[in-house]
Amino acid sequence: MPEVILRKTIYTIEEVFHEGGPQPEKSLRRAAALAIIENPFAGRYEPEIQGFMEDLKPLGLNMAQRLIEMLGGADQIEGYGKGAMIGEGGELEHGALWHAPGGYAMRQMLADSNAIVPSTKKVAGVGGRLDVPITHINASYVRSHFDSMEVGSNDTPRANEMVLALVMSTGARIHDRAGGLAAADIIGKDGLR
Amino acid sequence: MSAKIRKIAVTVEETHREIGRDISPATRKAVAVAVIENPFAGIYQEDLTELMEIGAELGALLGDKCVQALGITPDQAQSYGKSAMVGENGELEHAAAILHPKLGAPLRAAVEKGAALVASSKKMGSPGQVLDVPLGHKDAAYVRSHFDGIEVRLNDAPRAKEIMVAVAVTDSGRPLPRVGGLTHEDAQGQDGLR
Numbered sequence A: 001m002p003e004v005i006l007r008k009t010i011y012t013i014e015e016v017f018h019e020g021g022p023q024p025e026k027s028l029r030r031a032a033a034l035a036i037i038e039n040p041f042a043g044r045y046e047p048e049i050q051g052f053m054e055d056l057k058p059l060g061l062n063m064a065q066r067l068i069e070m071l072g073g074a075d076q077i078e079g080y081g082k083g084a085m086i087g088e089g090g091e092l093e094h095g096a097l098w099h100a101p102g103g104y105a106m107r108q109m110l111a112d113s114n115a116i117v118p119s120t121k122k123v124a125g126v127g128g129r130l131d132v133p134i135t136h137i138n139a140s141y142v143r144s145h146f147d148s149m150e151v152g153s154n155d156t157p158r159a160n161e162m163v164l165a166l167v168m169s170t171g172a173r174i175h176d177r178a179g180g181l182a183a184a185d186i187i188g189k190d191g192l193r
Numbered sequence B: 001m002s003a004k005i006r007k008i009a010v011t012v013e014e015t016h017r018e019i020g021r022d023i024s025p026a027t028r029k030a031v032a033v034a035v036i037e038n039p040f041a042g043i044y045q046e047d048l049t050e051l052m053e054i055g056a057e058l059g060a061l062l063g064d065k066c067v068q069a070l071g072i073t074p075d076q077a078q079s080y081g082k083s084a085m086v087g088e089n090g091e092l093e094h095a096a097a098i099l100h101p102k103l104g105a106p107l108r109a110a111v112e113k114g115a116a117l118v119a120s121s122k123k124m125g126s127p128g129q130v131l132d133v134p135l136g137h138k139d140a141a142y143v144r145s146h147f148d149g150i151e152v153r154l155n156d157a158p159r160a161k162e163i164m165v166a167v168a169v170t171d172s173g174r175p176l177p178r179v180g181g182l183t184h185e186d187a188q189g190q191d192g193l194r
Helices: A051-070 A092-109 B049-070 B092-099 B104-111
Strands: A006-016 A028-038 A079-086 A119-123 A129-136 A147-152 A161-169 B005-018 B021-037 B079-086 B119-124 B131-137 B148-152 B162-170
Touching (some): A006 A147, A028 A051, A079 A092, A079 A147, A092 A161, B005 B049, B005 B148, B021 B049, B049 B104, B049 B162, B079 B148, B092 B119, B104 B162, B131 B162, B148 B162
Antiparallel strands (some): A006 B005, A079 A129, A079 A161, A129 A147, B021 B162
């Protein structure tokens, strides 16, 4: 299988202090890691592509590790998500190769991360934006943690590239008050509640 | 009076490869953005001192954020830029008041020296609009390899009563520079130009 050829990385952290209401004690931080890599399957139909998932594992671990460092340690992380944008020379299925190496990289490094990592993917042109969904790492139904982070860059993905994204967050939406399962009430067994 | 900050975002871009060639070491740019309340949204205010003071505060804060994000010492910074996008209830002059009178000095302290003019841009905009922050060499404006820019964009800013203020810092020039001109190595850095 082909090696991972990295053109560019983009790391973003944002901290939200309020959203018009009273400033909460704890701000919300979100961080995103983007890796812009060559799509080894661009420009043709390749029936066998699964081997590339193995090749992507070190990249996933590297990105997850840096996100954790940016946010101050694994114990700070409460939400996560992942996504992929595939340049026009590729196909949606190529982005699906990121599910396992991206998702399990984060779950491997975060304790009590029983919840599936929410995801999104699309084929996009240069400058495309991706809204990466975020949910609680241990219980998908925790409503306060349903969130997202927009990512993208003016020069990616080129036709023969893929943008692979991981995101993490440190808590609930600012001023969350839409009810539902609270993080404090998580059972934490099935990844859902 | 200090800035009422709703949000801060910091991004670091590293370019490891371009047009089939490795870039080693990778070129790196950082941009830090603060989204603040515009104290003069919706009114005509003759005296913009308050915004100038906010500019001083943000020059230090955002400059430091960039240097930290790059993991460099201040003297390793090579280029910089500043920009502001004012929400629709403000006016372009508000952006100017933040950027020009007082933002530069604390930014220069954050990157050490900074003999050159800080390249800038400003515009009115709405949430999700792109702000292109120009970049120029921090000590010698004629260094051609360091003319560059970085785009910032936040889906939720600036709201009508907000101003988005951005500072960008790099530790390098463009990837694969080859259009000649004054180089980083040959810059004297005395007059801010050469």
